Amino acid sequence: MQALAGCRRFTPDMSTSGPSLEDFVNEVKLAVARSRSGFDLVQIPMPSALKTSGGSPLNRFGMAIDLDACNGCGKCILACMQENNVPLSSKERRASGQFMHWIEMRGGAPSMCFHCGNAPCEKVCPTGAASHTPDGLSTMMYKRCTGSRFCGANCPVGARKFNYDDAVKEGLSRRFNDQVPLRSKGVMEKCSLCLQRLQDSKHSHMAMLPGMEWRGAGVQTACAVACPKHAIIFGNWLDPTSPLVKAAKRRNIYAPAEVADLDPSVVYLRGNR
Amino acid sequence: MDAVLNSLCCLMALGSSMFLWRTPRSVFKEGGLITLYLVLFMTFSYLTMEGSDATLEYLPLRMLALCICFSVTSIRSHKTRYLVMAQILWLWIEFFGGVSLVYRGLDMPWTRVIAIGSCAAGSVFMNHISREMEFILMVYWIAIWMFF
Amino acid sequence: MPELQPLAQVPFDHSLHGDSIGLDCNHCHGGAHFQGHAYMPSKKDCMDCHRLPLTEKPGIEKLDSLLALSGEFPWNHKKVLPEHVVFHHGLHYAAGVQCSDCHRPLGGADYRGGLAKGKPYSMQMCVDCHARKTFKDKDFKPAAVYCGACHR
């Protein structure tokens, strides 16, 4: 890998500064123990290409969570925190059950941003910090966020987390992964479907195989990799060869009633194994 | 909402409009009457419509607006101004109610909004309104209510 | 702040190492054409050619001695990208963008040429080019302008 790296100094491993891994593990344990009530699920068809303008006909990334396989161990939460440098939450917030976790346990199964095709949060964001990519990710541009918390108020499932505290200054955040910037105080954050991994894959692809279409093959989200039961499947809804489509075929697809008619990209699977 | 209920609403608005601004009354009487109508319309729409229908939320206000539109035709002085204002009130309710519903996934009642808007804009330029014109306006409003 | 390398005593001149001797950017800046970063050359990369004094210029012995003294990584990489931005050199090269479109080909200390014309790089430059406002003469394809393309 470093064949041509020359003088590159790989950014110093910052993971040593900040709270210890145990703190994160413990917080995840706490969160899993405080698992919130589940959704009432309704059956939906398999997600198709975005109906909004500018959607890509090739890619729409999403995830499926297999409720028959998941046992609610919470490893995905920890993996997500390590991949995306998600900070711990302050004592007071923790006491009232508020965590910064991008993945939460709802009724014993993980739930994160559903990356709705027509996302209510993006419609009300005054600055455009909450925006959509053509391949179906609901993204957050932290530098453009002014912290009006309108998106958070308008998210039907409360998937968005607000940085009430300056996590870096208060020693709550730890940089496990130097490919994801740390969020500053006063901005919203949420599951990005591991945007950075998709970007890196796409960029390398465009550099090495220009002219060939990129379908995001081989990309995995941290939670999907971490799941011991393989209950989380990431993939491209529009690519029939994608593991996601294969897994979702011949299964019943569900989404929470709150987002069912908002064209979610992240869904639940159940039955017909 | 089915046509029968719809026409029933229209009839209620028409009927109740008969008793507004008849004789020069105090703020109290008019205010009280309008409130009474509002409560009446609210109870009516609450009892007759199923709660799942989001358009229920502003039905009573729309009925009230229609009622006021009808009623202002009986005002003596500055009739034009009050006609315009009454229709703008109706437009206001329809448009902003519509906007809030658009963001919740329903679609905008554009034809209705445009019809009312154009009617309001048109009536700005009537400096004298004859009985016939009043009648035509009323028919037009009823048509808007029933069909758009 | 990284320690000052011995080599810092001699100014590096791109014009001596560039086209004049038929060398391409990615001969020294490995990866400039197909990787994310255009890396700075390691000492070994320099020594590939500088094992023997290459010219009769008086400065050359000094350079060679300094090279001998200097550490494994004689150059310091200067970061210009904010934390929330990704820039991939390789894909821009693949899209037909030349190094000199953004970098000063014969630059001394200041590598900011081309579009930047010595000014600091800014998002405006990126966006203008992506939206095909600049380089109208070149046949670049219009590039992505949605936030998620370059920001994370």
Added chain:
Amino acid sequence: MYRIPIYIGVVLLLLGATAFGVSLWEGPAAWHTDMRTLWGTPIALFVLWIGLAHAGTLISAIFLALGFPLDRRTSMIAELSTLCSLVVAAMFPLLHLGVIENFYMVIPFLDARGNFANIRSPLVWDFCSIAVYAVVSTIFFVTHLLSEKREPLKKMVRPMSWLLFPLVLWVHTVVSLDFAVTFVREWQGAFFPLYFISGAIYSGLALVIILLMAEHCRVRLLEKLMLALSWVMAAFWLWEFMLKGTFSFEVVFLGAVVPQLLWLRPIRDNSFVIMLVAVSVILSLGLERYILVTPSEYNVGNAFGWVDLGLVVFSLGLFVTLFFVLRVKLRKPLEGDDVVMGELSVQDEEKANPVVGELSNNFHLLRLPLLVGFLVTLLYVLWAVSVVPDPMISLSVANIAPLCLPLLVLVATVTLCAKSFWQVLAPKAKYVLVVLMGVAGMLVGMFWAGGSSAAAPGAVSVQELATPKPAEKIWEARCASCHGRDGLFNEKFVREFYPVPQKLSLERLDSLGMDSLVSVILNGRINMNAYGDRLTEEEARGLVFYMRLLAGEGK
């Protein structure tokens, strides 16, 4: 005169300032928030004070427009209260932000980086409407203030009131949309626009009644209106209960039951009790706003911390101080020549100045400004639709329409009164005006440039994915410097500095064989450098294959 209220105000202000400072310092963590309550007290106060700000415009502008002018002093008091409440109201949305210095990103305006605010967001409409409302009502106030002496301004007041009339209702409608468009169950309601407007006017009237008490005068018309509105509000609360089953006893008691005391003559005659009633009305509306922005399951009363209370006190203190200080400063022009205070019955007024055909007179004055405003608005909308940078955003009329009226009114007002203002303004005032414009221009420039995008200490590293690098790329990066891109070595370089390497030919490659070639690549030979520590063996093998390819092409 007014010494006591000013003292009270200052004390409240100082008490509340602590909470305000804490909130500025700590950000949204300072006041009460939880899983469902992301907004909290500042927004509640903002909605309340914006509502209170309606009184002035309502009483002077709308009554004036409709031809029930109250006496000058009453309407001036009302307008002053509007301005002061606006100042108070404007602070809280800013305080509410997580990153206050980024507030300018809400302005629908294209910056140097091609960023454009998301004009689909009610918050953007909100910001614009309130900014315009502040500007226009200030102009209106000043015009009204100066119109006593200066003729050219006098005839501006009424047309301007016609411009202000729709704007004031528009502002609160837009505020209500902030809630009505969301998916929060407690906030959903297509009836919110009128609901909020009535609430705003209701509380505004109560405020004006209190302020008039301080002037030792009463306007019965306003009290009647307040009573009538109390019924309308009761109806709306009933509707809320029907739709959502939410119902607050305190709100209904303070806001709908207490005002009914006005039925009793002895109470109606006692100004102090009337003041109490007005206070209870404001309390009820404030409580209602707080409950609205705090849609949590449990009793919000428990969550109301000292910072929340402090913010309330701060807003109150700020208003009282501002209002009465200005009241004293502007005493002369405010009170003017007429000492007529107290009730003017509507009927008398209508007889006093017949308003027949007055609409058309105003229209005559308004024609040009409205036309200009309309054109500018149209141009703006076209421009805005064309510049929206994000291909994923598609705009509809419903997204932009709420933005239009404020812009139209702003342009119209300016064009309406610019000329006559320029006539009446003193030279010094003109200089001030010019300077202000300069400052505004500077701000626009700053917003255009946007914040700095300086390199952060730890820039993210792009992950080099483990794609096996095609030998071609390695050849270009490592070998082509001497051996040339095409295998026919790089003339410029090798002729000058190095002995010419062997010519690439299939025979030669075959004679040497794969393994020896790989070892040469990795360990080097006479002039050939060793790449063992920079290339893996597989990559070296790949290179050999690539050399064969080149050699094949070579001949």
